[in-house]
Amino acid sequence: MHSEEGFLQLTDQHGVFGTFSLEPFNYEPAGVHRAGVDWDPENCYVKLQIRHDTGDEVRLSSDLKVDYRGRITGSKMEQRFTNPIRNCIMYKQTALVVLNLNEEGVTEPTCHSEDGENLFAIDPSGEITWRGQVVTLGDEQFLHRIHWLVGDHLFSKMASIDTGERIVAELDPKTGKIMATDI
Structure with missing residues (x-):
């Protein structure tokens, strides 16, 4: 694996290659946001299971x-x-x-x-x-970046349009209404 500006790049090993971000996992190991860092799979402590789709x-x-x-x-x-x-x-x-x-x-x-x-x-x-409720804290508006479910609980990692500050919000999966922010 190889790090390139916040994305991990799988090098061609056994016909498998591609690029993905660890941001959805809220995981930022040392070096992942620096360009040109090589990772030795034998020293990797994260197990990744990747399901490939063509993006179409x-x-x-x-x-x-x-x-x-x-x-x-x-x-x-x-x-x-x-x-x-x-x-x-x-x-x-x-x-x-x-x-x-x-x-x-x-x-x-x-x-x-x-x-x-x-x-x-x-x-x-x-x-x-439904359309998800827009989150505004003070003067900052936040956009949904990635979302996930834990049982019947919907969570969304959000980023400020202006500053890039990140928060996590819980939403009602039946209505899109915000239940809690910065959790």
């Missing part, structure tokens, strides 16, 4: 499929986002989607992110059931 279309359920370039298709309709999908997980039969507001999504979008909204819940038909 992935079937989430019998009714939902996601195209990470900015599109989710349900059984009745398709949502086309102005931004690509950064992260997508399933909660029961609903896709919980975080958009990357720093990049352009698909052409002819049907869904627009308003006032920093970048977390959406999409039901099996393809309809948006």
